[in-house]
Ligand code: IMP
């Protein structure tokens with residue numbers, strides 16, 4: 069893996085494709101056991117979690133439903149301090165076991181904003197599956213049931229995560245130099 073340049077910034081390899089896929093498989097196995105006999109609904113937070121969700125859902129291999137919401141809170145390489153809902157919350161989640169699929173928990177603001185709304189529309193249960201978590205950046209209390217990797221408070225791209233909409237197509241994850 070070589071370094072990559074996106075806009076004005078350089079990024080260096082951090083997590084390989086093989087390491088990511090092995091961990092996603094483990095999370096899938098864990099989800100399959102925990103949700104056995106149920107048909108959960110994966111709620112994928114666009115855009116960043118799209119790639120992770122595609123691999124995670126197939127790794128889970130259990131009957132499920134799938135829906136999406138687009139939320140945005142980042143500007144450049146820092147949290148903007150506000151969450152913008154670009155699409156409406158799907159109403160079909162009432163009575164469902166909802167698994168929110170996120171690319172990364174940074175301050176935790178996005179999940180802190182979304183979870184009460186899922187409860188308000190009558191989700192039967194909620195859980196969070198996130199590929200990455202930055203414990204040192206977290207400001208909001210959350211129950212994180214499924215975490216792929218805990219990482220330092222550095223800006224990362226690849227495997228769905230972007231810097232100003234670039235880098236999502238990278239199969240590995242890279243960290244800002
Ligand atoms: P939070 O609301 O502060 O937890 O931020 C979560 C959202 O910010 C994630 O869904 C990402 O879209 C974005 N984000 C946070 N950290 C990074 C990063 O290192 N790279 C790319 N996007 C990030």
Ligand code: MG
Pocket residue numbers: 113114115116117170171172
């Ligand atoms: Mg995101």
